[in-house]
Amino acid sequence: MHILGFCTCPDRMIYIIMGVSGSGKSSLGTFLSEKLGWPFYEGDNFHPQENIKKMACGEPLTDQDRFPWLLRLHEVIERERCSGSDALVACSALKRLYRQILLHGSTAVAPNICPHHISPSSPEVFFLYLHGDYDLIHQRMVARQGHYMKVDLLRSQFDILEPPSDEENVLTLDIRRSLGEMVLEVEKHIESLKL
Template sequence: PLHRSTVGALLASELGWKFYDADDYHPKENRMKMEKGIPLNDQDRIPWLCNLHDILLRDVTSGQHVVLACSALKKTYRDILIRGKNGAPLKSGESRKEEKPAEVQLLVVHLSGSFEVISGRLHQRKDHFMPPALLQSQFDTLEPPSPPENFIQISVDKSLSEIIAVIMETLKMK
């Protein structure tokens, strides 16, 4: 079944880029929460996303192109992937040092599908740590990318080869 890590891994191998699955980088506490069916909140996700930003930045700075499979559900999460903690919303009374943050150039590939389709696929997967009940909370949190974000949206109803072809075409034009 089609999943962001399947798409990401295949895309990376087609492009000869490095592949990361963001799920591998969750701290143990996050993993335990998800296994118990407790949705993650921003406090759980922000350090995880900041860490992913650092990994992406390190690779990109060394000239390495990267594909990251990640459930970056909200715009603020995608901002953190691009800007690190400078992308995170400020807490009240917090101020930001005005150094120019190092940014990662990101093309967001939004694999979109209905709750029913994605839920049906999760039920077929034996290996996944996410209980389907958590899926509803992800749909509730989801902010699909919109301009001025740099993104493309592709339906998960397409075949894997179609999805890869669309992404490759888009990258050629960028």
């Protein structure tokens, strides 16, 4: 069955792990992938080279920079959904519009489509929002080695962050908790959805 161009398979789930840079998306995604046996797609790997160069130079990305990247991730999500697979995708997804593109692709930015006519959620896709304050995440980024994202860009990410609302199928995770505790919370969430 297709709804709004989506393949629907209620027994399958896609978790989009979202949050600002340095919130722990990759760590949680890797841990969950190993624990659940689900494939994990690291959003950073789908950025065009121009985006990586900009971030490495300390230049914030614009919406126009992000749109091709978000559309590539939308294709990954759609492929997994249509194949009936469970999957994990890490993507900052800072704005509501970005999350709409992940769910609905280019439809979300089509000039003749009213944003209010696009569903804020999709039956099989859930957002895991890694929530933490600026100081904690800044400390983590300073300690992080080998990532192209400059610490100076963290403030710009917080400036544009639009935390997801309940209607967006979101589970908020407090990053002050241990990785193990967050994974347990996700596992409980999965179990609750199967009831």
